[in-house]
Amino acid sequence: MAQVLIRNVPDETIDSFKQKAELNGRSLEQELRDLLERNRPLTPAERVALSERFLARYDTIQPSLTLDEIREGLE
Template sequence: MAQVLVRNIPDETLNVYRERAKRNGISLEQEIRNLLEKNRPFTKEERMAVTRHLHSKTLKVSPPLTLDEIREGLE
């Protein structure tokens, strides 16, 4: 596996992750690995799957009401 060295992280930021790791019962290193994995970019296939899913949801949306239908609902 690869390794990364990140310099000049503000103390306040690192302290937030230390506390979060402590609450989760894991090391700071594992907390940061989890964060990186959770926020990794989508692959092309994942982007396509999300797009297809959202597209399928929008096809089920009924067309907007006409002005006459809106007026009828107000009466």
């Protein structure tokens, strides 16, 4: 696994994460590791799955513009 060093983090930010870590019963390092993992970019497969889930949930909603109107606006 990789290691990361982040310089010049404000003391207030570190203190805030230390408090959150303590409330969650974790170390500061684990709290930050979890934060990074929760906020990592989606993989292409995850983006497709999220899009499909969204479309399935809102399948009755139709765009207010047709594809031709959208293309025309992009020109």
